[in-house]
Amino acid sequence: MEADTKLEAGSANEPNRLKYSRRNFWSGFLFGLGMIAFIDEMVFHQLLRWHHFYDRATTDVGLISDGLFHAFSWFATIGGLFMFADLRRRRAVWLTRWWGAVLLGAGIFQLYDGLIQHKVFRIHQIRYVENLIVYDIIWNTAAVIMILAGIYLLRRAQKSVKREEGRS
Numbered sequence: 001m002e003a004d005t006k007l008e009a010g011s012a013n014e015p016n017r018l019k020y021s022r023r024n025f026w027s028g029f030l031f032g033l034g035m036i037a038f039i040d041e042m043v044f045h046q047l048l049r050w051h052h053f054y055d056r057a058t059t060d061v062g063l064i065s066d067g068l069f070h071a072f073s074w075f076a077t078i079g080g081l082f083m084f085a086d087l088r089r090r091r092a093v094w095l096t097r098w099w100g101a102v103l104l105g106a107g108i109f110q111l112y113d114g115l116i117q118h119k120v121f122r123i124h125q126i127r128y129v130e131n132l133i134v135y136d137i138i139w140n141t142a143a144v145i146m147i148l149a150g151i152y153l154l155r156r157a158q159k160s161v162k163r164e165e166g167r168s
Helices: 002-009 011-019 021-047 059-089 095-120 132-167
Strands: none
Touching: 011 021, 021 059, 021 095, 021 132, 095 132
């Protein structure tokens, strides 16, 4: 834990952190996207069995689509973690930027799922109930909150760079 704080705030690591700023972003973004997709698939598709990734066909097709969705989420999550491990090796982890990208990736995926997959393409709904609007509002509001929190952290990280440049 103490080493992470030193990586985040230490001036000795600032050149690496700035040099790999984009990699910090994409590592976090991929991890966030994969993580929220993985949670969606595990909780809503498997445990609660509210829907499949593709509900406009047979149950078998739905299960196959869930498997492909699960593979996508797993590859995105692992890809983000491999990039994070590389950043740690290079002593270039920028936690504020990384967590901002995690939240942004998770929020964008969830909002895409809630608006495009649920409403535009109608390939599935969150849950098949009479009063679906409550689920839609909660789902999409949570997505917007994650996006806004991610943007806040990304801006905070950028401002810290500008403050450091002003001190030089």
